[in-house]
Amino acid sequence: MTVQMDPAALNAFMWExxxxxxxxxxxxRTAPMEADVRLKVTEQHLRPGGTVSGPSMFALVDLAMYAVxxxxxxxxxxxxxxxxxxxxxxxxEAGRDLIGTARLLKLGKTLxxxxxxxxxxxxxxxxxxxxxxxxxxxxx
Amino acid sequence: MTVQMDPAALNAFMWExxxxxxxxxxxxRTAPMEADVRLKVTEQHLRPGGTVSGPSMFALVDLAMYAVxxxxxxxxxxxxxxxxxxxxxxxxEAGRDLIGTARLLKLGKTLxxxxxxxxxxxxxxxxxxxxxxxxxxxxx
Amino acid sequence: MTVQMDPAALNAFMWExxxxxxxxxxxxRTAPMEADVRLKVTEQHLRPGGTVSGPSMFALVDLAMYAVxxxxxxxxxxxxxxxxxxxxxxxxEAGRDLIGTARLLKLGKTLxxxxxxxxxxxxxxxxxxxxxxxxxxxxx
Amino acid sequence: MTVQMDPAALNAFMWExxxxxxxxxxxxRTAPMEADVRLKVTEQHLRPGGTVSGPSMFALVDLAMYAVxxxxxxxxxxxxxxxxxxxxxxxxEAGRDLIGTARLLKLGKTLxxxxxxxxxxxxxxxxxxxxxxxxxxxxx
Numbered sequence: 321m322t323v324q325m326d327p328a329a330l331n332a333f334m335w336e337x338x339x340x341x342x343x344x345x346x347x348x349r350t351a352p353m354e355a356d357v358r359l360k361v362t363e364q365h366l367r368p369g370g371t372v373s374g375p376s377m378f379a380l381v382d383l384a385m386y387a388v389x390x391x392x393x394x395x396x397x398x399x400x401x402x403x404x405x406x407x408x409x410x411x412x413e414a415g416r417d418l419i420g421t422a423r424l425l426k427l428g429k430t431l432x433x434x435x436x437x438x439x440x441x442x443x444x445x446x447x448x449x450x451x452x453x454x455x456x457x458x459x460x
Numbered sequence: 461m462t463v464q465m466d467p468a469a470l471n472a473f474m475w476e477x478x479x480x481x482x483x484x485x486x487x488x489r490t491a492p493m494e495a496d497v498r499l500k501v502t503e504q505h506l507r508p509g510g511t512v513s514g515p516s517m518f519a520l521v522d523l524a525m526y527a528v529x530x531x532x533x534x535x536x537x538x539x540x541x542x543x544x545x546x547x548x549x550x551x552x553e554a555g556r557d558l559i560g561t562a563r564l565l566k567l568g569k570t571l572x573x574x575x576x577x578x579x580x581x582x583x584x585x586x587x588x589x590x591x592x593x594x595x596x597x598x599x600x
Numbered sequence: 601m602t603v604q605m606d607p608a609a610l611n612a613f614m615w616e617x618x619x620x621x622x623x624x625x626x627x628x629r630t631a632p633m634e635a636d637v638r639l640k641v642t643e644q645h646l647r648p649g650g651t652v653s654g655p656s657m658f659a660l661v662d663l664a665m666y667a668v669x670x671x672x673x674x675x676x677x678x679x680x681x682x683x684x685x686x687x688x689x690x691x692x693e694a695g696r697d698l699i700g701t702a703r704l705l706k707l708g709k710t711l712x713x714x715x716x717x718x719x720x721x722x723x724x725x726x727x728x729x730x731x732x733x734x735x736x737x738x739x740x
Numbered sequence: 741m742t743v744q745m746d747p748a749a750l751n752a753f754m755w756e757x758x759x760x761x762x763x764x765x766x767x768x769r770t771a772p773m774e775a776d777v778r779l780k781v782t783e784q785h786l787r788p789g790g791t792v793s794g795p796s797m798f799a800l801v802d803l804a805m806y807a808v809x810x811x812x813x814x815x816x817x818x819x820x821x822x823x824x825x826x827x828x829x830x831x832x833e834a835g836r837d838l839i840g841t842a843r844l845l846k847l848g849k850t851l852x853x854x855x856x857x858x859x860x861x862x863x864x865x866x867x868x869x870x871x872x873x874x875x876x877x878x879x880x
Contacts, residue, residue: 337508368477374541375519382514401514402711403733405545405685405825407853407871409846425857425866426829430710431682431735433827435855435869437845446845449855451827451871453683453733455711542851543823543873545685547713547731549706565717565726566689570850571822571875573687575715575729577705586705589715591687591731593823593873595851617788648757654802654821659795681794685825 321352321427324394330355330387333395345380347387353424353434355388358441361417370414377418378406381436381450384420389432389454392424398457399432406450417441430456461492461567464534470495470527473535485520487527493564493574495528498581501557510554517558518546521576521590524560529572529594532564538597539572546590557581570596601632601707604674610635610667613675625660627667633704633714635668638721641697650694657698658686661716661730664700669712669734672704678737679712686730697721710736741772741847744814750775750807753815765800767807773844773854775808778861781837790834797838798826801856801870804840809852809874812844818877819852826870837861850876 325333327347334342344365349356357380359365365376382401389399412418419441424434431453438448465473467487474482484505489496497520499505505516522541529539552558559581564574571593578588605613607627614622624645629636637660639645645656662681669679692698699721704714711733718728745753747767754762764785769776777800779785785796802821809819832838839861844854851873858868 340504341513364480373481373519374522374544375515378518378544379513379515401548403545403547403683404514404518405543405871407543407845407873408541409853425827425869433829433869435871449845449853449871451825451855451869453827545731545825547705547733549713565687565729573689573729575731589705589713589731591685591715591729593687620784621793644760653761653799654824655795655799658798658824659793662794681828683825683827684794684798685823687823688821 321392323350323352323391325391326350330390333390341383345383348419350388350391353388353392353427355384355391355422357384357387357420357422359418359420361415372412372418374408377408377438377448378404380418380420380438381406381448381452384422384436385434385452385454388422388424388434389456392427393456396457399454401452402455403453404450406448408448410445410447412447413440418447432456461532463490463492463531465531466490470530473530481523485523488559490528490531493528493532493567495524495531495562497524497527497560497562499558499560501555512552512558514548517548517578517588518544520558520560520578521546521588521592524562524576525574525592525594528562528564528574529567529596532567533596536596539594541592542595543593544590546588548588550585550587552587553580558587572596601672603630603632603671605671606630610670613670621663625663630668630671633668633672633707635664635671635702637664637667637700637702639698639700641695652692652698654688657688657718657728658684660698660700660718661686661728661732664702664716665714665732665734668702668704668714669736672707673736676737679734681732682735683733684730686728688728690725690727692727693720698727712736741812743770743772743811745811746770750810753810761803765803770808770811773808773812773847775804775811775842777804777807777840777842779838779840781835792832792838794828797828797858797868798824800838800840800858801826801868801872804842804856805854805872805874808842808844808854809847809876812847813876816877819874821872822875823873824870826868828868830865830867832867833860838867852876
């Protein structure tokens with residue numbers, strides 16, 4: 321399986337399709353069935369005490385799964401999440417970016433299934449893990 | 461089981477603890493083991509095409525579960541989501557508020573488990589469903 | 601939406617397609633988008649202490665979701681579970697049958713989504729809850 | 741983190757505590773925060789067509805998570821699954837054993853969180869993936 325889109329192509333696609341989202345994220349790495357995406361943590365992602373909010377971590381795992389799917393199938397604006405199961409395990413450190421590492425476990429014609437581990441940049445402990453299913457629209 | 465906090469008390473608590481979040485939501489109803497919470501949809505929640513984003517729906521189910529838990533145990537700022545499994549089933553209508561209807565299925569000393577159905581205000585079809593587990597901190 | 605198969609039709613279908621499974625279960629009720637299925641608890645379902653095992657409860661929610669799907673679309677032997685998220689909340693009572701109450705939240709052309717509550721027969725507390733997604737094979 | 745129980749110790753413990761289950765499974769490998777468990781597929785695990793049933797795969801991921809938890813904390817008969825989210829992705833091959841590879845992502849005082857990949861013995865494609873949470877009883 322060859323990678324169809326590298327980080328530069330994915331970031332350009334995100335800016336075109338989802339400008340308000342693209343400003344918060346950066347695809348940093350793609351590899352066969354894998355991608356790393358960074359959440360650039362700012363004030364809007366924080367909860368009192370400085371920790372990153374649950375919805376912000378959800379947004380990261382959702383985007384990381386989207387990125388790895390597009391990396392493998394090419395630009396498809398309409399793929400949609402149908403299911404996500406997420407476990408929150410440790411509190412993120414205040415004011416530090418997050419990295420979501422996504423891997424695809426199945427890339428079918430209509431469904432893609434994968435999981436994502438979330439860590440603080442440069443730190444080993446897993447803060448959250450998620451599994452996601454994406455519905456891929458029929459290709460013309 | 462008696463309700464410890466009514467919608468007014470919950471909304472006041474949210475404004476005090478999570479002001480940036482409280483502006484987006486309103487607790488509309490509490491009942492034993494139940495609560496309804498509204499997401500006041502604005503530009504920030506939308507995706508191209510006018511549909512409400514996945515992270516915004518996640519934020520709604522997370523807050524609805526938090527609201528029903530607080531309604532039953534009283535104000536506890538530190539309860540945290542440990543797990544959420546969410547299914548996205550139908551696209552929300554553009555520019556219409558969402559209602560999350562939460563019910564608690566178990567309220568233990570350390571864990572609360574419940575589920576949430578998400579609909580457009582005044583419409584019957586379920587757009588998303590989620591089940592969530594909350595860890596309740598030990599009471600002093 | 602009309603019910604296509606009543607409990608008698610569903611039980612007969614199960615006996616024909618899955619005889620080893622059918623002996624353990626009984627569909628007791630169907631209604632539009634709903635079904636009740638009983639697990640007839642025997643030695644094989646128990647763990648030390650007399651409680652029903654997790655895999656037995658999984659088997660019940662899986663079958664209840666299958667039953668409610670078939671009830672609405674008619675006999676399709678090949679529908680398969682693609683995802684199940686299950687929360688175990690309370691221990692079942694020793695030596696008492698279980699009832700799984702399934703409801704369909706979405707019945708699309710290729711995917712069905714629903715949830716199931718598990719209780720001891722005649723008792724109110726919810727022992728487990730599950731949400732499931734089924735892939736429906738294309739109809740010829 | 742040191743491994744407290746090796747495969748021999750885990751298999752002996754299972755035979756003592758859950759004899760009816762132990763006959764179906766074999767712990768094959770333990771490593772820090774990891775374990776491999778084999779499901780010895782027999783007639784009772786099959787569905788028509790020869791594929792392994794969903795409940796049998798659930799039983800495998802549940803036991804693999806239990807094994808990796810015990811491997812790290814030592815013999816605790818009472819740990820219970822509180823949540824499992826499982827994705828079924830590919831059909832198992834007829835009449836071939838399954839291997840569940842579990843890794844612990846968090847081992848707290850009261851909760852353990854991990855995930856499991858299921859494959860046919862000696863084959864690479866992932867048939868199912870699951871994430872599980874275990875409640876660990878307070879130690880005396």
